[in-house]
Amino acid sequence: xxxxxxxxTALGLSVVFGLAFGWLLQRGKVTDYNVIVNxxxxxxxxxxxxxxxxxxxxxxGVLFLVDQGLAKYHIKDANMLGVIIGSAIFGxxxxxxxxxxxxxxxxxxxxxxxxxxxxxxxxxGGIAYALTxxxxxxxxxxxxxxxxxxxxxITGIADPVWFGGLAVLALILFxxxxxxxxxxxx
Amino acid sequence: MxxxxxxxxTRPYRVGIGIGVLSWLVFAIVAQPLGITTALSEVSGGVTxxxxxPDFIKANSYWSKTVPAIDYGTxxxxxxxxxxxxxxxxxxxxxxxxxxxxxxxxxxxxxxxxYAAALMGGFLTMYGARLAGGCxxxxxxxxxLQLALSGWTFLVVMFASxxxxxxxxxxxx
Numbered sequence: 001x002x003x004x005x006x007x008x009t010a011l012g013l014s015v016v017f018g019l020a021f022g023w024l025l026q027r028g029k030v031t032d033y034n035v036i037v038n039x040x041x042x043x044x045x046x047x048x049x050x051x052x053x054x055x056x057x058x059x060x061g062v063l064f065l066v067d068q069g070l071a072k073y074h075i076k077d078a079n080m081l082g083v084i085i086g087s088a089i090f091g092x093x094x095x096x097x098x099x100x101x102x103x104x105x106x107x108x109x110x111x112x113x114x115x116x117x118x119x120x121x122x123x124x125g126g127i128a129y130a131l132t133x134x135x136x137x138x139x140x141x142x143x144x145x146x147x148x149x150x151x152x153x154i155t156g157i158a159d160p161v162w163f164g165g166l167a168v169l170a171l172i173l174f175x176x177x178x179x180x181x182x183x184x185x186x
Numbered sequence: 187m188x189x190x191x192x193x194x195x196t197r198p199y200r201v202g203i204g205i206g207v208l209s210w211l212v213f214a215i216v217a218q219p220l221g222i223t224t225a226l227s228e229v230s231g232g233v234t235x236x237x238x239x240p241d242f243i244k245a246n247s248y249w250s251k252t253v254p255a256i257d258y259g260t261x262x263x264x265x266x267x268x269x270x271x272x273x274x275x276x277x278x279x280x281x282x283x284x285x286x287x288x289x290x291x292x293x294x295x296x297x298x299x300x301y302a303a304a305l306m307g308g309f310l311t312m313y314g315a316r317l318a319g320g321c322x323x324x325x326x327x328x329x330x331l332q333l334a335l336s337g338w339t340f341l342v343v344m345f346a347s348x349x350x351x352x353x354x355x356x357x358x359x
Contacts (some may be wrong), residue, residue, distance in 0.1 A: 003214055003215055003217075004214070004215060004216050004217035005215055005216055006216075010215075010216045010258060011256075011257070011258060011261055013215065013216055014216065014218075014258045014259075014261040014262045014265065015261050015262070015264060015265040015268075016265065017208065017211065017212050017216070017262060017265060018261065018262040018263065018264060018265015018266045018267075018268070018269060019265040019266075019268055019269040019272065020204075020208050020265075020269060021205070021208060021220065021262070021265065021266050021269060022265060022266035022267060022268060022269020022270040022271075022272075022273065023269040023270070023272060023273040024201050024204045024205050024208065024269075025201075025266070025269070025270060026269070026270045026273035026274055026277075026279070027197065027201050027204075027273055027277075028197065028198055028201030028202075028205075029197075029198075030201075031270050031274075032286075033283075033286035033288065033289065034286050034287055034288045037286075037288050037289075037352065037356075038288065040348040040349055040351070040352035041352045041356055042349070046198045049198035049199055049202060050198045050199075050201050050202045050205065051202065051322075051326065051327060051330075051341075052202065053198070053199050053201075053202025053203055053205075053206065054202040054203075054205035054206045054209070054327050054331070055206070055327060055330040055331045056206070056331075057202065057203050057205075057206025057207065058205065058206035058207075058208075058209035058210065058327065058328075058331035059206075059330070059331035059332065059333065061206065061207065061209070061210035062209060062210060062213050062331055062332060065210060065213060065214050070214050071210075071213040071214045071217070072217065073332050074213075074217075074218070074219040074328070074332070075329075075332055075334045075336075076319040076320055076324070076325060076329055076334060076336045076337070077319060077336065078334070078335040078336040078339070079319070079336075080335075080339065082317050082318060082319070083317075083318045083319060083325075083336050083339045083340060083343070084318075084339065084343050085314075085317060085318075086313075086314045086315065086316070086317030086318025086319070086340075087314065087318045087325075087339065087340045087343035087344040087347065088314070088343055088344075088346075088347040089310050089313060089314030089317065089347075090310070090311055090314030090315055090318060090321065090340075090344050090347070091314075091343070091344040091345065091346065091347025091348035091349075091350075091351060092307075092310055092314075092347055092348075092351045093306075093307045093308070093309065093310025093311035093312075093313075093314055094307070094311055094322075094344070094348055095307070095348050095351040095352045095355060096303045096304070096306055096307030096310065096351070096355070097303070097304055097306075097307025097308050097310075097311055098286060098289070098304070098307070099307075099311075100222075100311060100321050100322035100323070101222040101223050101226055101311060101312065101315060101321045101322070101323070102222040102266060102321065102322060102323040103322075104308070104311075105222070105263055105266045105267045105270065106266050106267065106269060106270030107270060108267055108270070109266075109267045109268060109269065109270030109271030109272075109273075109274065110270045110271065110273075110274035110279065110280055110281075110283075111274065111280050111281050111282045111283055112283045112286075113282060113283060113284050114283070114284065114285055114286065114289075114300050114301060114304045115304070117301045117304045117305060117308075118301075118304030118305060118307055118308030119308060120305060120308065121304065121305035121306060121307065121308025121309040121310075121312070122226060122308040122309065122311060122312040123226070123229060123230050123233055123312075124230075124305075124308075124309055124312075125230075125308065125309040125310065125311070125312030125313040125316075126223075126226055126227040126229070126230025126231075126312050126313075126316065127230045127231075127233070127234055128309070128313055129227065129230075129248065129312070129313050129316040129317070130227060130230065130231060130234075130246055130248035130249050130252075131246070133246075133247055133248035134247050134248075136317070137247065140317075146335065148334075149334070149335045150332065150333045150334055150335065151333040151334070151335060151338060152333060154335060159333065162333055174199075
């Protein structure tokens with residue numbers, strides 16, 4: 001068998017990978033509106049624990065795979081003005097909705113009616129974007145368009161150093177959060 | 187003495203490790219990053235085609251590149267929804283939630299209000315994600331773990347914007 005797989009096997013596996021993703025999101029409690037909104041209110045730190053751990057563990061593995069020629073990177077274009085404006089809009093939306101698109105889908109599965117209602121908003125948002133895309137593609141999306149760049153490329157700092165630094169930062173952050181949480185519980 | 191590793195306390199970290207390992211598999215086995223909103227815009231295109239017919243979609247400059255189809259991405263969406271369903275059933279946590287507790291505490295029991303906010307919020311997350319090139323999964327986790335500039339910009343700006351929004355929205359109590 002040669003990797004990456006394609007065709008029907010890959011399509012079948014995509015459902016399995018999706019199942020695993022949705023399952024993990026539910027087990028991590030991030031399908032819960034209250035958990036996500038309370039992260040932004042700084043009274044619950046589940047989201048940051050899940051995300052930082054996923055980024056560091058995922059990143060080290062993918063770095064190894066790419067290094068061994070077993071995988072390649074899939075880097076998105078850094079159209080910086082679009083990324084900055086889009087991310088700011090996303091942050092507002094995520095707090096109003098209480099979900100991001102992935103957790104929303106898994107939350108619908110757990111019985112959240114308001115996640116289902118909001119998913120109609122997401123579909124309309126997708127339509128609105130496609131209908132307005134013509135106006136962006138040669139304008140906004142071309143401002144500060146740096147291409148598919150990675151932090152090691154622009155800083156000259158090597159990948160392992162980045163992950164080492166991130167791991168240390170995450171560890172300090174996690175210890176602070178755990179201390180804070182055990183104090184609040186006591 | 188055994189360390190209490192498998193407690194509710196360590197669960198967010200264990201789930202984070204799980205998502206990290208899942209990203210290894212997805213990168214290596216099907217050569218895809220984890221992501222949601224590219225596929226969701228395909229679904230948007232599919233829904234639009236029901237009303238306008240397929241020619242309208244083909245002529246659109248966005249959907250002519252992000253072609254609505256039953257493909258890797260859209261099947262992943264189906265899996266994600268089913269995964270949430272199966273996990274909540276298996277662990278007896280499935281329950282119909284009309285409105286969440288934190289919302290009702292702050293904005294009262296009106297479902298109309300909650301659904302208006304959910305619709306508006308859903309719209310903004312999707313529109314923002316497409317403008318940014320991805321959501322928390324595609325840009326935040328997949329971009330973040332590849333040390334992509336777009337991913338880390340997304341993480342920082344999205345978090346700052348969310349903190350400010352929550353501060354304003356939940357100010358009163």
